[in-house]
Amino acid sequence: MNSAVIVVHGGGASCISKDRKERVRQGxxxxxxxxYNILKEGGSAVDAVEGAVVVLEDDAEFNAGHGSVLNENGEVEMDASIMNGKDLSAGAVSAVRCVANPIKLARLVMEKTHHCFLTDQxxxxxxxxNxxxxxxxxxxxxERNKKRLEKEKHEKCAQVGVTLISSLSLFLSLLTRSLGTVGAVxxxxxxxxxxxxxxxxxxxxMPGRVGDTPCIGSGGYADNDIGAISTTGHxxxxxxxxxxxxxxxxxxxGKTLEEAAEASLGYMKSKVKGVGGVIVVNKAGDWAVKWTSASMPWAAAKDGKLHSGIDLSDTSVTDLP
Known part of the structure; x- marks a missing residue:
């Protein structure tokens, strides 16, 4: 039998304030x-990733579910996707407004429809x-996300009339902050x-904007013959x-998981100046965590050990209860 493994991330970010770090780590x-407990009790990989993401959607510290950031109208619009590497079945939703756990809805799309992707109404x-x-x-x-929206709108207004060079610098800075997404493999x-x-x-x-998260192949992918990955970033x-x-x-x-993650993130940064992060596993139980943003909360559980971190220099290993 294979060794059960799960890796989760809480999204790439430019920085996490000191007062939030411990709450983010706990989440x-x-x-x-x-x-991991779902896996140890004989649950499937799909059960485990859904269960882990539900925890993060229910935690207001993360940009998903109850912690989702607001669009320019002050509303929540959420995206999610899930995929089973056994048969490449997949489900995704976008522009979801009044659902506590979009990942549960994405799984229902995967298991109860002939489609991969449903949106909005x-x-x-x-x-x-269902x-x-x-x-x-x-x-x-x-309240925190109301304040974030007000700050973003204020900063955007202050940018009117800036030079092209300043606009480019601003664009690059936007790519490196508030890049929260949650995921699990x-x-x-x-x-x-x-x-x-x-x-x-x-x-x-903008209302109706959809990013990478619900798009199979961008926000994630799973194939037993290769591995499973969840991404975060711009x-x-x-x-x-x-x-x-x-x-x-x-x-x-033929690259290792770490080499593959480093190569793809490097390509994205050099080609389109985008930053982000990935978590990857394969069926042999190997796993890797890589990011080019300033930080990315993550945790991995395998063989009774829990590995976790937030910043590049911040990694700990403890025994699981």
């Missing part, structure tokens, strides 16, 4: 522990038809892999290079 560790009707309760949109709006005891990714998107985005950049599938292409070409 990411809880998600990994929940997912169609996704909402499908959720209602017993997923609609919640008031304001329940997903946090896992391999179960039967050697099946899966991924799940969920996000609230980008602060002050969605438009990730879409342009198909970051998830690009990374696994490098694995197919």
């Amino acid at each position: 990411i560790v809880k998600a990994a522990t929940v997912g 169609g996704a909402a009707k499908f959720a209602a038809d 017993g997923i309760p609609a919640i008031p949109g304001e329940q997903l709006v946090t 896992a391999v179960d005891c039967r050697g099946n892999v899966a991924y799940a990714t969920s996000t609230g998107g980008i602060v002050n985005k 969605g438009e950049s990730i879409l342009k290079v198909n970051l998830a599938r690009l990374t696994l292409f490098h694995v197919e070409q």
Whole structure:
């Protein structure tokens, strides 16, 4: 039997304030522990990644579910996707507004429809038809994200009239901050892999904007013969290079998981100046975590050990309870 492994991430970011770091660390560790326990009890990789992401969607510290950032109208619009590496079945949703856990809806799309992707009103009707309760949109709006939107709007207004060079510098700085997405990858005891990714998107985005998260091959990918990956970062950049599938292409070409992640992230940074991060596993139980943003909360559980970190110099290993 294979060794069960799960890796989770809480999104790439420019910095995480000191007062939030411990809460973020606790959230990411809880998600990994929940997912790992599902695997240890004989659950599938799909069960594990969904369970881990639900924990993060329920935690307002992360940009997904209850912690989702706001669009320019002050509303929450969420995206999510999930994929089973055993048969390449996949499900995704975008522009979801009044659902607590978009990843659960994405899994239902995968398992109860002949489609891979539902959006907006169609996704909402499908959720209602399948017993997923609609919640008031304001329940997903946090005070912290209201303030983030106000700050973003203020900074955007201050940019009117700046030079092209200043605009370019500003664009590059935007790529390196507030890049939160949550995700998980896992391999179960039967050697099946899966991924799940969920996000609230980008602060002050246009209504209807969709990033990489629900797009199979960009926000994630899973194939038992190669591995499973979940991505985070600037969605438009990730879409342009198909970051998830690009990374696994490098694995197919013989690179290790770490080499493949480094190559694809490096390509995205040099080609479109985009930054982000990836978590990857394969059916042998190998795993890797890489990012080019300033930080990325992550945790990995394997063989009774929990590895976790936030910054490049911040990695710890403890025994799982």
